[in-house]
Amino acid sequence: MKLSLRGEYALRALLVLGLNYDQPVVRIQTISQQQNIPKRFLEQILNDLKSAGVVQSKRGATGGYRLARRPEEITLATAVRHLEGALAPVSCVSQYFYEKCSCPDESRCAIRNVMKEVREATARIMERVTVADLCERSRRLQLEPHNPFDFSI
């Protein structure tokens, strides 16, 4: 039930681009350093996000990346689906990447029934949370005092 590093890096990059939405562009190197992501690997990921229409790029001396749309319009689900494929734990319950499974009767499969609920729960979150939300959460978390353990009164 895992998100690959690739997907995680993508979300971290989108967060940086969201926080710098007022800037013309952000360079790969900046993102790479800020987020501890191998630069050449990040290049590929941002390129994928570009062909997905999520980010734009500019080449040359003043080049870099920026979001292709407003932060409120980009959901985490969009990014993850482009980079990783289905959100669903099994493909027979996926909306965008459906594949028939090998069980004897899919329409009456109890496991499929449960997995549908898991898919729903996951999709509900990933489709609702946007890059803008991510930025807001990030800003809010910055205000709290650093605490390695969970915060408690």
Added chain:
Amino acid sequence: MKLSLRGEYALRALLVLGLNYDQPVVRIQTISQQQNIPKRFLEQILNDLKSAGVVQSKRGATGGYRLARRPEEITLATAVRHLEGALAPVSCVSQYFYEKCSCPDESRCAIRNVMKEVREATARIMERVTVADLCERSRRLQLEPHNPFDFSI
């Protein structure tokens, strides 16, 4: 965000064992045929479930597998965690398989914040649903008329 075939097969096998909880044992071959699972592959999976303490086995001519505990006591989360590891989409939010991630400040990471919600949502379902629930759902689904599309009045 996927469950491997291995994990899916395990759940399908547990369902069969649950439905036959009144029997002394069920043979691998029976499960394999009923569920379209390659026999030799299923052998390994059941063996894993055995070392996880989820099922018991009996060798010899009247041999086979059965659940090691009552169906109500075995959750899907238990089985999946033994076979696949974490339920969480990223390991920095995992309860049982925590690993530090590479982001600059984990305690204030906005992505981690969202992923925690996803983990919660997934775990809530997988920890609540037992093999007994699975069996009940299965029996209920068998009563409904077969319909390749979603049921509607």
Added chain:
DNA sequence: TGGATTCTCTACCATGTCAATAGAGATTTA
């Protein structure tokens, strides 16, 4: 114009996982 800086594209590679197959052995029953 030229050089510095940046993204772009393709290829490559090492490692690991996944899904499955296989063989020989141990156990149990009839």
Added chain:
DNA sequence: TAAATCTCTATTGACATGGTAGAGAATCCA
């Protein structure tokens, strides 16, 4: 003792993952 079953270990091919590398194209600025 024969037949049926589980057990254990090894192996395989395909593919994904995570990352590195090099040459090229675009852009800016001096």
